[in-house]
Amino acid sequence: MGAVVIPAVAQTGSATTSPRDLRDQRRTEVREMREAQKVDFEARREELKKQIEEQRNAVKENFQAVREATRVKVEEKREEFKTRVQAIKDERKKERALRVDDQLSKLNERWTTHFINVLDQLNNVLGKVQLRMEKAEANGADVLRVKTAIEAAKTAIGTARQAVEAQAKKSYSVTFTSEDALKQAMRNARQLLHRDLTALRDGAMKNARQAVQNAIQSLRDIPRVDEESATSTPPVATSTATTSAQ
Template sequence: MKRAIAYSLPILLVAFGAAAQTSVESNAVQDIREGIRQKLQNIQEVKQEVRQDVKQATTEANQKIQVLRKETVEQFQKQREEAKEQIQQKREEVKNAVEVRREELKTTIAAKREALKDRLQVVRDEKKKQAVERIYTTLNAINERMTDHFLNVLDQVEDVLDRVQGRSDKAKANDLDVSSAQTAIDAAHRAIDEARTAVREQAAKSYSITVTDEATLRENAKSAKEQLRKDLEAAKDAVKAARDSVRIAAVALAQIPRVDEVEVSSESVTE
C-alpha cells in the first residue's frame, strides 16, 4: 500500500504541474487575445476618428469652394451687366448724335434744294431739271439709308463681340489664360468705335449737284453720284474692318485649349 502511494505521488505532482502550466498558458493566450482585441478596437476608433476628420475637412473645403464659386459667379455676372450697359450707352450716344445731325441736315438739304432749283433756271429742258432734282433727293436718301444700315450692322457685329467677351470672361473665371484673346477683343472694340465714328461722319454729309450750264449738267450729276459712292465705300470698309477684327478675336479665343468646356452659371452655386 505504501509502495502504491509512493508510486502515485510523483504522477500526481507531474499531472498537477502540467495542469498548472496549461492554466498559465491558457491565461497567457487569453491575455494576448484580449490585447489584440483591444488593439483592434483602438484601430477601429482611430479609423472612425480619421473618417470623421476627413469628412469634416471635406465639408469645410466644399463650403469654401461654394463661397469662392459664388463670389466668382457674382463677379462674372456683374462684369457682364456692366459691359452690356456700356454697349447700350454707346449705341444710344451714337444714335442720338446721328438723329440730331439729321434734323439739322433736313434744313440744310431743303435749303440746298431750293438753291438748286434757282440754279436750274439756266436749263431749258424741264425733264432734265426734274431729273436733276430727283437725283439730288435720291443721293441724300441713299446716304441716310446706307448709314442706317451700317449702324445696324455694327450693332450686330458688337453683339457677336459681346458673346466672345462673355466666353472669354468665363474662361478667365476658370483660371484659363485668355490674355492673347483679350488683346484681340480689345482691338475689335476699337475697330467698332472707329467704324461708328466713320459712319456717323458720313451720316452728317449732304450731297448737291453743281449747275453751271445745261452742257455740263449730266457730268456734274455723275460726279455727285461718284462722290457718294466713294464716301459710302470708305464707310463700308470701316465696317468690314470691324467685322474682320471680331472674327479674329473669336478665332483667337477658340484656339485656347478647353475654352468651351468651362462654364460659370448660377446653378453651380446651388448644386
C-alpha cells in the first residue's frame, strides 16, 4: 500500500492599519485625555474655592468676635477717660482730648480691618498659584520648589493673621496725671499707635506679601507651566501584523 502524502497547507492572514487611522486614533485619545484633565481641574478648582471661602468665613467670624470684645474694653476705658477729663477746666482741651481718644481707637480698628482684607486677598492669590501648580504637576513638571514656597506662604499668612488679631485687641486710651501733662500724653498715645501699626505693616504683613510673591515666582520658573500635556501627535509609521501557520 503506497504512502499517503498529506500536503502542507499554509494560512497567512494580515491586518494593516493606515497611518491616517492611527493618527485619528491618537488624536481621539489626546482629546479624551484633555477633556478628563479639564474636568478634574475644574472639580479641584471648585473644591479649593470652597475651602478658601470656608476659611475666610471662619477668620471673619473670629476677627469679628475679637473686635467686639475689644470695643467693649475700649468703651470701658473711654468712660474712665471721660471721667478724668471732667477735671480739665479748658473746654477746648477737653473736647480735643475726647476727640483724639476716639480717633485712636477708630484708626486702629480701620487699619486692622484693612490688614485682614489684604491677607484674604493674598490667600486667594495663593489658591490660584496652588491650582496652577497642581496642573503643572499633572503634566509632569517638577513642582517641589513651588510646593515648599506655597507652604511657607501659608505659614506667613497665618502668622500675620495672629499678629493682626493681637493688634486689634490693643487699646490706646490717653493716660494723664494732670492738665499740663495731657498734651504730651496724647502725643505719646499717637506715637505708640503709629509705631505698632508700622511694625505690623513692615513686619508680619510684609513677610506674608513676600512669601506669596516667592510662591508666584517659583511657579513662573517652571518652563511652559501652563502648557497642556500631550499637545502634539507624533508621526506614525505603517504597522503591519502578519501571522502564519503551517
